[in-house]
Amino acid sequence: EDLIWQDPIPVVDYKLTDSEVEEIKAKLLNSGLTQTELINTAWDSARTFRASDYRGGANGSRIRLAPQKYWEGNEPQRLEKVLNKLTEIQSSLAKKVSMADLIVLGGTAAIEKAAHDGGYKITVPFVAGRGDASDEMTDAESFEALEPVHDGYRNWLKKDYSIQPEELLLDKTQLMSLTAPEMTALIGGMRVLGTNFGNTKHGVFTDKVGVLSNDFFVHLTDMNNSWKPVAENLYNIVDRKSGNVKFTATKVDLVFGSNSILRAYAEMYAQDDNKEKFVKDFVAAWVKVMNADRYDLK
DSSP states (O other), X not given: OTTOOOOOOOOOOOOOOHHHHHHHHHHHHTXXXXXXXXXXXXXXXXXXXXXXXXXXXXXXXXXXSTTGGGOGGGOHHHHHHHHHHHHHHHHHOSSOOOHXXXXXXXXXXXXXXXXXXXXXXXXXXXXXOOOBOOGGGOOHHHHGGGOOSEEGGGTEESSOOSXXXXXXXXXXXXXXXXOHXXXXXXXXXXXXXXXXXXXXXXXXXXXXXXXXXXXXXHHHTOTTEEEEEEEXXXXXXXXXXXXXXXXXEOHHHHHHHHSHHHHHHHHHHHSGGGHXXXXXXXXXXXXHHHTTTOGGGO
């Protein structure tokens, strides 16, 4: 623990009761922001965590500061809209709540609702206590090294690289200290929740976008479908009999069907009797990412 590096953030001493958390969740879900906007903002805030040097993460809410608020991967226009609304909500609360906690709680509330819409009454664990860093506490130049240039979880590449997209996904996964099953669950959930960068439809193997379900794995492993390459890192998922295009996909999506180990996880989650297991595993992996830099909880 003596070796853990943490970028400076203020000490937070407030606590939220269960009723206060529920009240804030309701405000967030009724704010006019979409579930996808809330989920993406929480994810982008937390995904900077690096287990290699313990930098990044949601604590500090540096996504609202330079340079992070300008990063292409954070979709600055969407981010500004969300942060402005969260600032309004923060001002309306009787108890001062950090922006870092509001960002994470927004994603928490949206995922919980997406699970409920799928028929699963699950509570996504949330613990308040994150602080908000200031510009003075942030060495903007050093944070440039944390800028994402790819994110397989949101099906995004800043540009074409010599390294394959699925290999970049593995690099990102190990930096975030996630396991292969956690990576699989997160990808499957993020796709059906419609969290792709720029709202692309690649890998969104469902007709119920925004509902947390195992549809990604069901369609990925369906032998009635075949994969047809149409461009670099782009495939059509077509019906074998009719030839009709049902979905589109990237290499990151299809590696969960082509790699033998990842396909085993995908087939497990595709089973009818594992729908609830998938939802629970997704939530557990999500919470792990959100709390990656919460050393006070370890």
